Amino acid sequence: QVQLQESGPGLVKPSETLFLTCSVSGGSISTYYWNWIRQPLGKGLEWIGYIHYSGSTNYNPSLKSRVTISVDTSKNQFSLKLTSVTAADTAVYYCAREGAPFDIWGQGTMVTVSS
Amino acid sequence: QSALTQPPSASGSPGQSVTISCTGTSSDVGDYNYVSWYQQHPGKAPKLMIYEVSKRPSGVPDRFSGSKSGNTASLTVSGLQAEDEADYYCSSYAAGSNNYVFGTGTKVTVL
Numbered sequence: 001q002v003q004l005q006e007s008g009p010g011l012v013k014p015s016e017t018l019f020l021t022c023s024v025s026g027g028s029i030s031t032y033y034w035n036w037i038r039q040p041l042g043k044g045l046e047w048i049g050y051i052h053y054s055g056s057t058n059y060n061p062s063l064k065s066r067v068t069i070s071v072d073t074s075k076n077q078f079s080l081k082l083t084s085v086t087a088a089d090t091a092v093y094y095c096a097r098e099g100a101p102f103d104i105w106g107q108g109t110m111v112t113v114s115s
Numbered sequence: 116q117s118a119l120t121q122p123p124s125a126s127g128s129p130g131q132s133v134t135i136s137c138t139g140t141s142s143d144v145g146d147y148n149y150v151s152w153y154q155q156h157p158g159k160a161p162k163l164m165i166y167e168v169s170k171r172p173s174g175v176p177d178r179f180s181g182s183k184s185g186n187t188a189s190l191t192v193s194g195l196q197a198e199d200e201a202d203y204y205c206s207s208y209a210a211g212s213n214n215y216v217f218g219t220g221t222k223v224t225v226l
Contacts, residue, residue: 035215044118044218045217047206047214047216050215058118058214061116061212062116063155082175083197094160094161100168101149101206102163103166105162106160
């Protein structure tokens with residue numbers, strides 16, 4: 001069955017850029033839409049944005065100026081780039097398949113923004 | 116876009132039922148039947164429990180049911196079991212902006 005796995009640095013300095021990758025296994029990325037969702041510790045979920053394998057994207061308006069989601073179909077991966085990070089961006093970041101929607105999730109990766 | 120409103124907590128004894136509300140606007144919950152519900156145990160990723168207001172994915176017990184009236188969606192857990200103790204989040208698609216929005220989350224406690 002389809003599985004998702006996030007990877008990337010667990011610590012990012014303030015004002016720098018956060019970069020995460022989600023690897024899709026057990027199925028092709030060339031179907032569905034693929035999402036990034038985050039959750040600050042002890043808080044609720046926040047949708048960041050999605051990408052289709054064709055490259056079309058849509059982002060949360062509150063993050064749109066700092067977010068870029070890209071896809072690499074040859075590697076069956078999609079990625080998140082978040083610029084000018086602050087402590088408010090500290091969270092568990094999940095990738096998720098938009099099946100029903102969000103029917104399959106990665107295990108999540110904790111990213112801390114700190115100097 | 117604002118988060119959908121859920122009660123912070125809900126509780127019930129084993130075997131009882133608990134209903135969680137999720138209130139949005141005519142631009143999200145009230146617009147289309149694209150409301151979904153997620154169960155999250157501590158330290159775990161969310162799990163899809165209900166989609167398109169009332170549909171259950173394969174493997175989700177029929178104790179979980181969903182409904183919607185106007186701008187408010189609801190999740191009912193019948194026959195509460197200890198393993199149902201978790202955080203629950205609703206989500207809605209907002210077709211006008213092609214965005215998704217989540218609820219504030221509800222902690223369900225099994226007494």
